[in-house]
Amino acid sequence: xxxxxxxxxxxxxxxxxxxxxxxxxxxxxxxxxxxxxxxxxxxxxxxxxxxxxxxxxxxxxxxxxxxxxxxxxxxxxxxxxxxxxxxxxxxxxxxxxxxxxxxxxxxxxxxxxxxxxxxxxxxxxxxxxxxxxxxxxxxxxxxxxxxxxxxxxxxxxxxxxxxxxxxxxxxxxxxxxxxxxxxxxxxxxxxxxxxxxxxxxxxxxxxxxxxxxxxxxxxxxxxxxxxxxxxxxxxxxxxxxxxxxxxxxxxxxxxxxxxxxxxxxxxxxxxxxxxxxxxxxxxxxxxxxxxxxxxxxxxxxxxxxxxxxxxxxxxxxxxxxxxxxxxxxxxxxxxxxxxxxxxxxxxxxxxxxxxxxxxxxxxxxxxxxxxxxxxxxxxxxxxxxxxxxxxxxxxxxxxxxxxxxxxxxxxxxxxxxxxxxxxxxxxxxxxxxxxxxxxxxxxxxxxxxxxxxxxxxxxxxxxxxxxxxxxxxxxxxxxxxxxxxxxxxxxxxxxxxxxxxxxxxxxxxxxxxxxxxxxxxxxxxxxxxxxxxxxxxxxxxxxxxxxxxxxxxxxxxxxxxxxxxxxxxxxxxxxxxxxxxxxxxxxxxxxxxxxxxxxxxxxxxxxxxxxxxxxxxxxxxxxxxxxxxxxxxxxxx
Ligand code: AMP
Numbered sequence: 001x002x003x004x005x006x007x008x009x010x011x012x013x014x015x016x017x018x019x020x021x022x023x024x025x026x027x028x029x030x031x032x033x034x035x036x037x038x039x040x041x042x043x044x045x046x047x048x049x050x051x052x053x054x055x056x057x058x059x060x061x062x063x064x065x066x067x068x069x070x071x072x073x074x075x076x077x078x079x080x081x082x083x084x085x086x087x088x089x090x091x092x093x094x095x096x097x098x099x100x101x102x103x104x105x106x107x108x109x110x111x112x113x114x115x116x117x118x119x120x121x122x123x124x125x126x127x128x129x130x131x132x133x134x135x136x137x138x139x140x141x142x143x144x145x146x147x148x149x150x151x152x153x154x155x156x157x158x159x160x161x162x163x164x165x166x167x168x169x170x171x172x173x174x175x176x177x178x179x180x181x182x183x184x185x186x187x188x189x190x191x192x193x194x195x196x197x198x199x200x201x202x203x204x205x206x207x208x209x210x211x212x213x214x215x216x217x218x219x220x221x222x223x224x225x226x227x228x229x230x231x232x233x234x235x236x237x238x239x240x241x242x243x244x245x246x247x248x249x250x251x252x253x254x255x256x257x258x259x260x261x262x263x264x265x266x267x268x269x270x271x272x273x274x275x276x277x278x279x280x281x282x283x284x285x286x287x288x289x290x291x292x293x294x295x296x297x298x299x300x301x302x303x304x305x306x307x308x309x310x311x312x313x314x315x316x317x318x319x320x321x322x323x324x325x326x327x328x329x330x331x332x333x334x335x336x337x338x339x340x341x342x343x344x345x346x347x348x349x350x351x352x353x354x355x356x357x358x359x360x361x362x363x364x365x366x367x368x369x370x371x372x373x374x375x376x377x378x379x380x381x382x383x384x385x386x387x388x389x390x391x392x393x394x395x396x397x398x399x400x401x402x403x404x405x406x407x408x409x410x411x412x413x414x415x416x417x418x419x420x421x422x423x424x425x426x427x428x429x430x431x432x433x434x435x436x437x438x439x440x441x442x443x444x445x446x447x448x449x450x451x452x453x454x455x456x457x458x459x460x461x462x463x464x465x466x467x468x469x470x471x472x473x474x475x476x477x478x479x480x481x482x483x484x485x486x487x488x489x490x491x492x493x494x495x496x497x498x499x500x501x502x503x504x505x506x507x508x509x510x511x512x513x514x515x516x517x518x519x520x521x522x523x524x525x526x527x528x529x530x531x532x533x534x535x536x537x538x539x540x541x542x543x544x545x546x547x548x549x550x551x552x553x554x555x556x557x558x559x560x561x562x563x564x565x566x567x568x569x570x571x572x573x574x575x576x577x578x579x580x581x582x583x584x585x586x587x588x589x590x591x592x593x594x595x596x597x598x599x600x601x602x603x604x605x606x607x608x609x610x611x612x613x614x615x616x617x618x619x620x621x622x623x624x625x626x627x628x629x630x631x632x633x634x635x636x637x
Contacts, residue, residue, distance in 0.1 A: 295398055419494065
């Protein structure tokens, strides 16, 4: 354990004491077409505009500016264990492919500011489409390809997209995922107005194609006269993308990202936090449908002149050594994964890890959910000599909030902690009710004083009011950002995360709102009311447990009738939200525990489910309602 921590702390201190000087310096790591007139405009809190007046482009910084020095360096290593395909795109290839796709967008009449939804698996075309969008100032909105037609429809509608890009199909463990069919279903749900651009990757030759509305990407791309498509120089505050995330409402929130602040934040993080070096390879195992996939699967590594790996496949196919084989093959130096990913691998013999040459790997960053101690110990045992960094952030922040920063020489860690506050973030632990700072060692809510640093969400898409209300009004008389995570800080400043304060469940690092699950449960005509909670699970961190009250329970008197109903209700959740939300358990109960004011008391349900202390139950209307939950939980296997 070396003790170089002051590097990180000194850097953080300077970032907060002189934010203008600090961020102006960081902004020098990217190319600007026009210089910014100011570093930070915080004249309308809680809204922050970073680098106003400056003009830049995310695609230029990710691709074009590397052409002079790195045209022949791989930009993307694509590996699919589903199709057996392997492809390398150099920065020159990537530049070519991005311009080809941008030409198609122009030929379809898309103009700056238009929204484009991407519903694609882990294939290079997904990154190409993202880069082609931001090249032209089109706002992309990537939807995870495991989401259902209804979830996709909601997001297309919320974004007001003019185009959806999909492909014939994805593959998961050899099984076809009919992405084109699901897109058709989604488009139908919203009235069939949106055009679909289809990439035929040859996985499903029978995928439906409607020539009146669908556009075949290869055909239209080949019909373009090859030409240079210049980057649109965007004002720093202009949007780059929307990424929806779950919250406390049934409607997912469209997190909106700016252009200049995000590009600067990623460039800085690649150097100071991830300690990546231009020319090396960065391997993120996250899907492009999530925030990590955006920031560290595509943009961060490319901005930093690194090669990124796009891997389509499971972590255990053809065997549990595939990720390590990829590290060996690509000579990756920095890797990013999740606790669930590691827990899956932990079930297999550690010799699989040791049988690969992992000499290139310096750091393994882990985030998305709590990293439990046995898994942390297993990783360290499996990867001697690799620095394992648990770190914490959110879709909203876009880059790490708490971490160890090997790029600054700080490598001291504390078991169970995702580290210290990262430069730029004025993090403190707030009293849950008042928002006042609490002493070290006392639990509160992780809060951040304003302004938020560059790279964080600029607002909720088309809903400034919700942005201001949702994130910044948790504490009366204190305009600070609430993370909605319980946390604690120890005497040395290390933070510990204790789970969400709101009704958000984290299944294998994927955020799901209890409200959206309950809404899906309630769509079944037999269901009168429903509650969803996140039960503790050894493998996935949390899993969805649901409790439903029936309208007419006498219709479901037999076990067979009840089992059939539960299967139907489960199917309804998967159809409504996608496979990520599939409940691990659905129980039929007589009543749900409620407060005297009629609100479902999920906290009390969870205490029964997890068999732990329910805390204060004085506001519970009918204590017997918990017996009903207890009885049905006893039937879980
Ligand atoms: P998402 O926006 O999907 O990335 O989810 C963000 C949430 O994941 C946070 O608010 C935390 O609840 C949780 N989270 C992320 N990273 C960590 C971590 N290292 N330790 C504990 N919880 C985490």
